Amino acid sequence: MISRNLTMATLICASMFFASAQRAAACSNSSLTGAYGLSSGGTDKGGSPNNTVGLLNLDGKGGFTGILTTSKSGVVQSGPVTGTYQVRTNCTGSGTVVLGGKTRHLNLVVSSSGAGFDLIQTDSGRTLSGSAIAQGKPTCTDAGVKGTYAFQAAGLFETIGPVAFTGQLKLDGAGNVTGTESGSLNGTIFSNLKLTGTYTVNSNCTGSAKVTPQGLSAFNLNLVVIESGGKMLAIETDANTNVSGSAQK
Secondary structure, three states: OHHHHHHHHHHHHHHHHHHHHHHHOOOOHHHOEEEEEEEEEEEOOOOOEEEEEEEEEEEOOOEEEEEEEEEEOOEEEEEEEEEEEEEOOOOEEEEEEEEOOEEEEEEEEEOOOOOEEEEEEOOOOOEEEEEEEEOOOOOOOOHHHOEEEEEEEEEEEOOOEEEEEEEEEEEOOOOEEEEEEEEEEOOEEEEEEEEEEEEEEOOOOEEEEEEEEOOOOOEEEEEEEEHHHOEEEEEEOOOOEEEEEEEEO
């Protein structure tokens, strides 16, 4: 009886091992299918700061389309993007991105669940990396993102220097924002300033917001909703800024 039990236990353990090995080796182009929010940052050729936030739609067959907002040395541009990707069985891969008529090259690593992937640009002279997170199934309306979010953002104001922000945003479901913000403007600290503003969410779960801290200038943002509405990526679209961040329920 003991021998039989040991044999059965061995068979069970072996089957679990092989099943796990099969799952681990299951990565392919189809592992990445659907909409993903992208956030990346670093320096471009020549050392210019470069931040990007956007939405990519992957077809599961090695191709994608999307829209990106990029801030390079304080010059902000938004536009469509196309590209290709190839996922190996070990969940690593590569890809290309065509933006503004120029092709960029990437290496990427896919999470085993397909819920996201990390990437790095491999073109000489660039120091850029980022991550993409599955959009899930959010409700893409102003009401669909109603709630209270903790947020953080950091980067550079070309006329001031490095900046960082954190705080709380309350979205009322009807396009209005209230909250508080603390921050550092090149080392000058402010705390718990009241925020007011507006936001709009489009049918594809991209969007925009305009938020004004008390006594400061307004911040204009482009948004991407991810994680079924539990999180948003953001990039500032004002001239002479290189700032991006996220907000989490």
